Amino acid sequence: MTEFTHTNRLAQQTSPYLLQHAHNPVDWFPWSGEAFRRAREENKPVFLSIGYSTCHWCHVMERESFEDEAVGELLNRHFISIKVDREERPDVDAIYMNVCQALTGSGGWPLTILMTPDKKPFYAGTYFPKETRGRYIGLIDMLNQVAALWKNERGRLIESANKIMQAVQNGAGGEHDAVHPSAVDGAFEELTLTFDESFGGFGSSPKFPMPHNLLFLMRYYKSTGKPRALYMAQHTLKAMFKGGIFDHVGYGFSRYSTDNRWLAPHFEKMLYDNALIALACTEVFAATDNAFYREIADKIFTYVLRDMTSPQGAFYSAEDADSEGVEGKFYLWKYTELEQLLSGRELELMRKYYGVTRSGNFDGANILNQIHIELDDPGYRQSRAELQNVLKKLYAAREKRSRPFKDDKILTGWNGLMIAALASAGRTFGDSQYIGAAKKAADFILSNMVNERGMLLSSFRAGSCASQAYLDDYAYFVWGLIELFSATQQASFLDSALKYSHIMLEEFWDDVHGGLFLYGKSHEELPARPKEHYDGATPSGNAVAAMNLHRLWQYTARNELGERAAQLMSHFSSVINNNPASHTYFLSAHLAMQNPGQQIILTGEPKLCDRAFWEINRKYLPYTTLLWRKEEPLDSFIPHLADYAQQNRQGFSAYVCENYACRAPVHDVESLLSQLQ
Numbered sequence: 001m002t003e004f005t006h007t008n009r010l011a012q013q014t015s016p017y018l019l020q021h022a023h024n025p026v027d028w029f030p031w032s033g034e035a036f037r038r039a040r041e042e043n044k045p046v047f048l049s050i051g052y053s054t055c056h057w058c059h060v061m062e063r064e065s066f067e068d069e070a071v072g073e074l075l076n077r078h079f080i081s082i083k084v085d086r087e088e089r090p091d092v093d094a095i096y097m098n099v100c101q102a103l104t105g106s107g108g109w110p111l112t113i114l115m116t117p118d119k120k121p122f123y124a125g126t127y128f129p130k131e132t133r134g135r136y137i138g139l140i141d142m143l144n145q146v147a148a149l150w151k152n153e154r155g156r157l158i159e160s161a162n163k164i165m166q167a168v169q170n171g172a173g174g175e176h177d178a179v180h181p182s183a184v185d186g187a188f189e190e191l192t193l194t195f196d197e198s199f200g201g202f203g204s205s206p207k208f209p210m211p212h213n214l215l216f217l218m219r220y221y222k223s224t225g226k227p228r229a230l231y232m233a234q235h236t237l238k239a240m241f242k243g244g245i246f247d248h249v250g251y252g253f254s255r256y257s258t259d260n261r262w263l264a265p266h267f268e269k270m271l272y273d274n275a276l277i278a279l280a281c282t283e284v285f286a287a288t289d290n291a292f293y294r295e296i297a298d299k300i301f302t303y304v305l306r307d308m309t310s311p312q313g314a315f316y317s318a319e320d321a322d323s324e325g326v327e328g329k330f331y332l333w334k335y336t337e338l339e340q341l342l343s344g345r346e347l348e349l350m351r352k353y354y355g356v357t358r359s360g361n362f363d364g365a366n367i368l369n370q371i372h373i374e375l376d377d378p379g380y381r382q383s384r385a386e387l388q389n390v391l392k393k394l395y396a397a398r399e400k401r402s403r404p405f406k407d408d409k410i411l412t413g414w415n416g417l418m419i420a421a422l423a424s425a426g427r428t429f430g431d432s433q434y435i436g437a438a439k440k441a442a443d444f445i446l447s448n449m450v451n452e453r454g455m456l457l458s459s460f461r462a463g464s465c466a467s468q469a470y471l472d473d474y475a476y477f478v479w480g481l482i483e484l485f486s487a488t489q490q491a492s493f494l495d496s497a498l499k500y501s502h503i504m505l506e507e508f509w510d511d512v513h514g515g516l517f518l519y520g521k522s523h524e525e526l527p528a529r530p531k532e533h534y535d536g537a538t539p540s541g542n543a544v545a546a547m548n549l550h551r552l553w554q555y556t557a558r559n560e561l562g563e564r565a566a567q568l569m570s571h572f573s574s575v576i577n578n579n580p581a582s583h584t585y586f587l588s589a590h591l592a593m594q595n596p597g598q599q600i601i602l603t604g605e606p607k608l609c610d611r612a613f614w615e616i617n618r619k620y621l622p623y624t625t626l627l628w629r630k631e632e633p634l635d636s637f638i639p640h641l642a643d644y645a646q647q648n649r650q651g652f653s654a655y656v657c658e659n660y661a662c663r664a665p666v667h668d669v670e671s672l673l674s675q676l677q
Helices: 016-020 033-042 056-066 069-078 090-104 139-152 154-172 181-194 211-224 227-242 271-288 291-307 335-341 344-353 378-398 412-429 432-448 471-488 491-508 541-556 559-571 573-578 584-594 606-617 632-636 640-647 669-675
Strands: 046-051 080-085 111-115 121-125 459-461 598-604 624-628 652-658
Touching: 016 056, 016 080, 033 046, 033 080, 046 056, 046 090, 056 069, 069 139, 090 111, 090 121, 090 154, 121 139, 121 154, 139 154, 181 211, 181 227, 181 573, 181 584, 211 227, 211 271, 211 584, 227 271, 227 291, 271 291, 271 412, 291 412, 291 432, 335 344, 335 378, 344 378, 412 432, 412 471, 432 471, 432 491, 471 491, 471 541, 491 541, 491 632, 541 559, 541 584, 541 624, 559 573, 559 584, 573 584, 598 606, 598 640, 606 624, 606 652, 606 669, 632 640, 652 669
Parallel strands: 046 080, 598 624
Antiparallel strands: 046 111, 111 121, 598 652
């Protein structure tokens, strides 16, 4: 049993990130009333450190500083130190990340904040080395300077903190207008200007997947017919798959690439990235019928269902970049190791098709990649079966290595994204396994992550839930429920989507200005109450909520839902119009609202309905609502379905409706499909 010199309060927490710091010499508090009460009583400033369990630079800062006795003694003498898991407390993270970005022009994790005992920040930064290096101030020097200022010039620090919080709080309003038609074209034009013609993606390095941009491009292509939009989405997914950001041995995508070619990733794997990339692949497959994009999605799901799924069917959060204290060690291949594992023929194939060299491409080792080849090359296609056997051999060898740390925390929001991805792919591919996996995860959340008031909880680990859910949790989970309803036509999923949408509106809606706050009325009150509208690594919760409410209105004809979706668009219209490329998911929702779309209603003979259902779902129809009166309970949510069933007492009938009018019903699947051409 390991003997620890120090144990602090974090040992009582369930968050993997907080537990990683439980034996630091720093006298850490979790975010709590006790911490701030102690700060007031002892008249000390608060040192706040925010990160997450698979954050590489968080690990570096811990090893350099938080495990250091001198740093611990300094923090314990002059500060009250608080450690926060950003994935458990996105509200705290959002407020102080906004402060960091406003004060320094950038942000990231670990996030370092110095603040007053009443939670008002006066200093912000990210990673600090222990000692000062050139122009980069070290943590020890910074802490000593702040401690001296707090002792001698406290009034100046408090005045600065008040001004900072006033500026942050003033950013919550919005101008009510309409999204300008030029915003959609403007986002497309900006994405076109920043598009990397050689390697896909947008911008140079570091390069992030940003799959919500690809989802926007697909809808823009559907609305305008411009092939350039489809090409950018296709080329980006293909280039990412060929690069080292994709794990060619065990599958799944890393969080981002440190270079513009997608070669050298930051090796951590996040659930949300893989969910959104799989969604984008599914839509490109539906639009092109190119099986290559289904293959990418299938490999993502292979990874998630094998490595990132709990025994109860929910999905874990992330895998670390580091193993044995070295970034990427689990994923890299020394040439000498490959010589021992593989035959001469196999090694030659890896040199030719996966970029393996004796000198390597990353610190003397090899990141497997296919950047240098064309995937439709006849030689490669002929060698694929042989290469798959080689990769299986490498997978078996890699499984003997020390694995990176897995954050087994279950987050409602990120699970919602993976539920949406699996249900959408299951519906499009006709794969019941994926739909079953999505249902199992949704059932876990509904059974284990709802409190006695019927409200969602945000995080689950070690048999307990951490906190009430935030806006993104509701928005992403409802997205998953809507996709599950689309894939199954089961009334229970529509019922849950409506229920949690209503709770979301009650809990998070700004009754004065409109829009949805990040945290709800029942949450702890913080110094600011942000409304997030920009897309980050994941789409904005407000944007996803707008899309969800519009889709639910399409299904149910409940006008209050459509009105709330329109109000969300109106509230954020000014920021969308001013910076459209940073709001692509809002613009995807805007395109959905502007496109009248179609509603297809299937009734009658189950086998013919089933065939029509799957045939239609193979197509890329983002603005089409498909309803099959598969079970009578649907009538309570969509009353007009019963009317169609009564008109069709035998056989099969399909109705295609558009602009509040339905065409004459057709009675065979071929006639229905011809109407949809």
